[in-house]
Amino acid sequence: MHITLGTRLRIRSTIHMAAEPIPFFWPMRTFIHHNPLHGLEHLKFNEAVEEGKRLFHGRVYLPRKIYQHYYAEGKVDHESLRKGFRRFVAKRGTVPGIDMYAMIEALALQLPTPICSRLDMAQVSDIHAALNQQSIAATEDEAVASASKLLRDELLGDRLVYEAMDILFGSRVGDELDDLVINSCLDFFDEGQSVWSMPERQLGFFKAWRDVVSRNVPFFVRGVRIGKILDEADTPEEIIAYVLEQLGIPEQEWLGYFTNELVRLHGWVGFIRWRASAKHYYWTQRFPGDLVDYLAIRMTLALALLHENEKCQGHCTRDEIASSIDQFPEESYLRSELNQGCVLPEMAHNVDMAIAGGNQANLKKVFAEYALKKKQHEAKSQADKLLELAGRVGAESALKALSVDQLEQLIGIIRTFEQKEGLIFLRAMEDKAIKHLMKGVTLESAPAREKRPFVQALFCIDTRSERIRRNLETVGDYETYGIAGFFGVPVSFMQLGKGSETHLCPVILTPKNLVPEISVTEIKDEAALTTLGKAMHELKESVLAPFVTVEAIGLLFGFDMIGKTVAPHTYTHWRKHLDPEKPTTRLLLDKLSREQADSILRATQRAVILAAVVHELGREPEEVSDDLVRNLRELALGRESLKPECADNLGLGDQDLNAFIESLREHYRINDSFAHMQLERLGRIGFTLDEQVTYVGSALRAIGLVDNFSRFVLLVGHGSASENNPYESALDCGACGGNHGLVSGRVLAQMANKPQVRRQLVKQGIKIPDDTAFIPAFHNTTTDQISLHDMDLVPSTHLMYIDRLNTGLTAAARLCATERVPTLELHPDKELKPAIAFRNAQRNSMDWSQVRPEWGLSRNAYFVIGRRNLTQSFGLDGRAFLHSYDYRVDPKGRLLATIMTGPLVVGQWINMEHYFSAVDNQRFGSGSKVNHNVAGRFGVMSGNVSDLRTGLPSQTVLKDGLPYHEPIRLITLVEAPFDHAKQVFDSVVAVKNLVKNAWIRMLIVDPETHNVSLYERGEWKHNYQLSTELAAKPEETLAS
């Protein structure tokens, strides 16, 4: 099949658009929190969740029962909830004899589940009859008409052809197709987990798959004739066009059809989508693959399975399905009821037998009986539920007295309410959270300090920093600040001994500067045990090794297992001694000059040429002089002509020498274009002095730290440490792209400690005293420990204070663990002593059976942008992102705009990831960790074959079956004069849209007027007049 370029492009662009609602999925090594409905953020929250519900078949609000539980616990604002009910009822008119408000309130607060269910057969008149205990009858024509309409609505339109077949014929093509596609994805996208990888992957996803599948013996034996389909076309676009033609999908329906096809495995699709866009990604460069390939494979397999499946014969196109419905509406309806599992249980066997028998007369008879029973069942069930509800408000008689039209109106109101109640509950929960926050906010200025603080510590805005900051402030003279964990410096980091780059910044940024890590101590030989460990690992991964080595070395793995299980703390401590210590390193932070870069390049080229001479010509290194190497280099670069002495020295004839020079150019890349590329790469290393000054100045100004510097300024990056946890990076620093934040701290500290940088900063009005030392530190969020790094760079005059500093940090860590660890224990109400809590936290980080080493960012609710004093006196229970900001040093609002553009957006992603993982953990989250398996080293699956699990595991957001993370939208509070904040808000379009579309709820607290403005329903409402007296008043007063 040949298609025009236009059709080809149309297919590609339609697939591109169809995939828009599916969010990227980044490899789990650097877990990126994201909004599962990111592609729908252009819509209002309530519209987007409805669309998300339709596309992903997930729940988008909590079940009513859980909201009722929160209501009983006082976590839902009563007044706001009632206001929501009143507003809803006011728009809906009245039903005679029924107090609609009371009924809606009873429905929402007393009945545990929704009462309006889908009505296939019953009409309102039937419900009316059931309410008044009259008989319900059905005519056959009416039933057939209802069945036909239902089937047409459900099985045609955007519905995938094989899904319709599965519903009509129970063929289960969809499930088998998913399994086959997942296996193909696992084969192709594998990143080193498989010992035997798929051949020819460098050709691309579709071509490599095509090559393999054409030799698939099981398919051949089964009669799945994929080859026949593949023979019809060469390119993925042509295959897609061919399959669409075969299935009878018209062009105007491609978009919806593709979307439905893609969302079936939205985890894999999100990963492929991200991978195709990540041009720098190593595996993308080696093995390219995109969604067009994916869809071509999927649709080829789908068509082949449909053709092979006996049940689907003669029904493989949209038109054939439609004609089947028209010809046999009774049978089709019964089949759909049975295969979708919604058949009336008491009729299930009869229906099953009638379908198996295939006798149309009998099928019609069973259908007539079934339709009547279904009608009666639906009507009675609906009537019973209405009566139960009416009974709660004493309106049974009024309900029975309603006319059919009035009953229809009532059911319509209830049905609409049940669609909207989630949002009403959600808003009421958020209002409660807002009031809670406002109770703790204080605008009183901090008292002037007589002396500088002992330590100033910059922490990440991460919610887990709130606890450690609060506790650190209580144990001594510590001043803390919140800043995005990459400290405002986007860095591409190359770790010592690694060849790949890691981006240490939010994923919305792309770092320009490369920072390699270099060792300043002698690199020791690998310890024998490390080598042994590697050998063990390789043996374990080999295909044949288990057959021959399990008896011999299996016991060694047993020791490891026992040690990790029985005494994780002691065992891990002991094992640490077996691993070699990491050498002391520095970061190459300064830009190279042109001369330095040239010199490095020359040295590298010379080393390569020497190696080539030794390797290719078999000469010993001592036989090759520097002059000879220089000559060869010049020759390879074409700067000199061939010299006879050069050939003599190497003992080569002219022809051989020419061949060797050519080899240097071709294979060893001693040529101008490669040298140019290397110079470009070298040019990425480090930062210019101006850049360093800018980054340090911006970071300090962003948090309002421009004077009164203390002796120590800690730059505390954070990360987690846990065992056997594919989700470990989800617990690391989101602002560092899901990596540990220590390197970012080291980068800024190294910059800020430079005298040249400080001299330049003085010109910007930031005078850092000479005795101020910036020290990088690492906060392990699993154990609460804070460790100091690069201590060899600390001036000797400061060393006498280090002991005090360490004592303070340990005390804060213990207090933090005391607060946090009980929530992870079986009995959260039991108080723990600090020492025990601290020890338990450490155990959590080493226990390989621990599925919940820490809660991570669970329960996040607030994002506070302002001075520390704003919430310092108020424990926020690890629920707030705290970004320090002082509007007084930001007259143009640039710093606030930066905070909104970066950290706030990342915070919103984190918040939404938690929201959806909590409301529907199976669909938007990743289910239980217990049955997770690592897939291809980049994701996890549930069991051995499943979609890639994209969200957070149940152990992160649920506890005892209920959400531990209370899902609400991010409540953002900005402390700044209203006009100043609003001006910035209006200028940052991304955030403005998020707030306008209600993905974020935003408050502005004006420190000058003490007025609090809340953005609600499209406008700023200046509801709250905050003052010391008002803040102390009961919340009811505030609500008014």
Next chain:
Amino acid sequence: MMDMSYLSLLLIAIFLPLFPLSMFFNSLYARLKHPLLRMVLLLGWPLTGIYLYGILQPEVPDWMVSWVLATAVFYAFRLLAMREVGIWSGYFATSAWACLWLPLMYADSDTTLYVFWFGIPLLLLVLLVGGLEKRYGAAYTELYGGLAQTIPRFSGVFVVTVLALVATPVFPAFLGMLNILVASQPLVAMTLVVLWVIWSWAGMRLIQGMIVGDPSTEVIEDLSLIYTWGFGALMLLLVGAGFTLTGNF
């Protein structure tokens, strides 16, 4: 004499059901909806067969073994496609009762016990079917999955009952099957192993169709604690009795 013997065999083959005479049992079983009547039929039918075998003492030709095994395997296969749990229990009973011919042929004195080793779990299954019909209107697989979350105690009882029925280790049916296997010729034993695998497969399908899946949002009453404990005690008793009375190898 020979004709009488065949008549005896045919008579016994109604009660130790062999296809197509097994249709009597299944037809009657399907018509009886009341759990109590089904329970009486489940135990009474094979015991009648054993009793008749005892008094008629028929001469069983060798080819009967093939008939027995074919019937057992045939009904085991039918279990795989059957979704109505009540009828499922009838098919299982047919498959198991057909196998009783083998210990009778081997003059195994424990044959009557085997009826109880399979029969007691079958009776419990019939009770559970009644429970499901009361709660959902029918006992049908893949219709209202997720029972493990909706009615966890009931689900636990259901799973253990099915495991006991398909002769999982420690349950007496397992010991009974082992006894029959040990006494059988290799080819017969191999067929019995295949039969056993199909039973297990069918059992797993049954459990999977009922227990796993998305739970319903409706609030369904679970089995009471007393009944659950009672069931647990009965199962312990059954296991103990199995080891005491049959575990003699």
